[in-house]
Amino acid sequence: MKQLMLGNEAVARGLYEAGVRVISSYPGTPSTEMTEYASAYREMYSEWAPNEKVAAEVAAGASIAGARSFCAMKHVGLNVAADPLYTASYTGVNAGMVIGVADDPGMHSSQNEQDSRHHAIASKLAMVEPADAEECLQFTKMAYDLSEQFDTPVLLRLTTRISHARSLVETGERAEKDLKDFPKDPQKYVMMPAMAIKRHVVVEERMKKLSEYAEDCPFNRVEDNQAEIGVITSGVSYQYAREALGDGANYLKLGLVNPLPARLIRDFCKKCRKVYVIEELDGIIENHCRVLGLDVTGKELFGLLGEFSQSTVREKILGRSAETMEVEAQLPGRPPVLCPGCPHRGIFFLLKKLKCNVSGDIGCYTLGALQPLGAIDTCICMGASVSALHGMIKARGAEFAGKSVAVIGDSTFIHSGITGMIDMAYNKGIGTIIVLDNSITGMTGHQQNPATGYTITGDPTVAVNLEALAGACGFHRVRVVDPYDLTGCEEAIKEELAAEEPSLIIARRPCALLKQVKHNPPLKIDSEKCAGCKSCMRIGCPAISMKEGKAVIDFTLCVGCGVCEQLCKFGAIQAPEGGKAR
Structure with a gap:
């Protein structure tokens, strides 16, 4: 049956049809819907993990135990999962394991434009990249066969435009996969030095075999239109090139983007007078071509920044700009803002009023950096607010601590803020942490987390008690405030800033957009x-x-x-x- 599906939705369908049993992820735009859609298939176990590292470890464990497994994350989440990722390359798999990673060219919802293909190269893992929703489904299924054929985890790379675009998908039936036997094989799965050094040999041999496979595999294809120019490309860039150039170019569409083929690329280039490499972000394919001694045109024309488009390709290669119409209109600016009733707003207002130095974090509340609130001074990565505050105070002393706080959401605190809190207590820090507890993972679309008391499917479960957790970590000053009560919050912030020991303020009020929240009549x-x-x-x-x-x-x-x-x-x-x- 044919259906219109998002790229992420098609990945979820591919997981179902591939017989996947265990899925563990941490939400992060543009990857979130892969796991959300997968959770609707009750034949597969799905969960939200506290962070991407845990998710990758859960998937690795399930794979070793004999079940096909999956985890999904955005590109910066792959950094968090890098530790298990690189070692899983050495252990290989038992049943197939696929890691979905969604890059974000243009930084629509991210703090950088990282290219995850570098992780594939560095970890020596196969990476496949679909170019539409149909390929999202098919490549996902094929990735499991590839994983088991070559005894390796496989990275499935999407970008924002593939994750969040819809196209027709041909769906099939689920192929049930029996659990494989659980192997007692410490030489393969216990990565202490004596075993790991032998497994490195296996990894290099596997990469050689994968390189040979890349020359004639179903992921890569040539479209020969008897044209003089050729285009080597992958992913969404293929769609842009195909629409802009039509049959006026030959195409080498690469679906297996690590390792890249050599002979296939050389043979393609021989048939073209001029060859362009079109790829968003870094010049991975282009550099590979240059190592092969091929004269190609790439980043000197297209650059390293942001997203491409059909117009970009048409203009750069054909010199034709798209027709545009100018309309004289004075439209007001629409900067992003916290929602009406957002429980974070009052806290940021007070922090600005008190002239605090604010170490910020990743989430909706990062909008507190914008005017008129203008309350956040730094934002690095998930959980960094707490650790960075500790570092700032150690650098500048107690006087600085008396006017400095870290702000972090409940989901981000669970993700990676707890270790920073432990560091602060253990190393005798005196910082003040404010957990903006809105009872949900807000920015990525209201996903549950270990502090909410519900699983990904909405089933009740245990909830992390943040107050008790802080006490167990060595924080003796812990208090809960209502962020709608400005007077009470201001008093709490002043008192904790004055304390010469670490303290935790939990500003607890549900997200105003949650369906179960009952609001007062409008003022x-x-x-x-x-x-x-x-x-x-x-x-x-x-x-x-x-x-x-x-x-x-x-x-x-x-x-x-x-x-x-x-x-x-x-x-x-x-x-x-x-x-x-x-």
């Missing part, structure tokens, strides 16, 4: 009392604006959180019946 402005002072505008709530010198509240956006009401010195912000919002 309204008494225009006669409004002085037009714009104090309410300082929190950057999209429900509040100014009109004819007076504040107005959009009742379709307001959730009655009452934060703005606490800022108005004139009592102009009121609940509909004239009472208090809170």
Whole structure:
């Protein structure tokens, strides 16, 4: 049956049809939907892991135990999973294991434009890259056969435009795979030096065999249109090139992007007067061609930054720009903002008011760096807020600690903030950590995490008690505050900043977008009392604006959180019946 599917959805279908049994992932855009869609197939066990390292280890364990397994992550998550990834290359697999990784050219939701093909090369693992949803399904299934044929985990690389584009997919039936016997083979699976040094030999031999396989494998194909120019490409760049150049070029479409073929590329180039290499981000294919002594045109034309498009390819190769129409219009800017009623807003307002140095982290709350809140000073990677704060304080001393905090979400805290907290307590730090606990993994679309009390399928489970955890790690000062209560939060922050020991503040209030959250009626402005002072505008709530010198509240956006009401010195912000919002 043919269906329209997202690339990520098609990967999930491929997992189902390939007979996968165990899936463990950590959500990260643009990879999240692979696991979300897979969790709907109850023939497969799916879970959200605390982080990508754990997810990769769960998948590796399931593979060794005899079950086909999978884990998914975004490109920066692959960094977190690198430790087990590189060693799993040495151990190989029992049943097939595939790691889905989604890169994000253009940084639509990421802190860098990392090219995950480097990880494939460095870890000496096969990597396949589909170019549409149909290939997402087929390549996923084929990757398991490849994994078992060559005794290796296989990386499945997508990019944002493949993950989140829809195309027709031909679905099939599930191929049930019996559990393989669990092997007692320490020479293969116990990676201590004496065993690992022998397994390195196996890895190099495997790469030679994979290189031979790449020359004539079903992942790679040549489209010979008897043209003078040739294009070597992969993934979404193939789609751009095909649409821009049509039959005016020959194509070598590479689906196995590590290892790359040699003879296949040489033979292709011989038939073309000029060859272009079109690949987003780094020049992996281009450099391979140059090592082979081939004269190709690539990054000097297309560059290393951002996404490509059909227009990019057409302009760079054919010199033709797309027709455009200019329209004179003055449109207001639409910067990203925290949602109306977001429980993080009040905390950031207070941190700016108190002139705190704020070590930030990855999540919705990173928007606290933008004006008018403008409260975050640093943001490096998942969990870095806590560790970086500890480093800052060790560098600058107690006076700096008295005006500095780390902010981190509940899911990110579970992911990699706990170890930073342990480091702070163990090494006698005096930092203040604020966990912005909105009871969900917000930025990637409301996934559960170990602190919410629910599994990926919504089943009740144990929830990590953050207060007890902090105490067990050596934090004796732990308190919970309501982020809608500005006065209470301000007092708590001041008191903990003054303490000469590490402290944890948990600002706990569910995400305003959660379906089960019941909101208060929207607030309204008494225009006669409004002085037009714009104090309410300082929190950057999209429900509040100014009109004819007076504040107005959009009742379709307001959730009655009452934060703005606490800022108005004139009592102009009121609940509909004239009472208090809170």
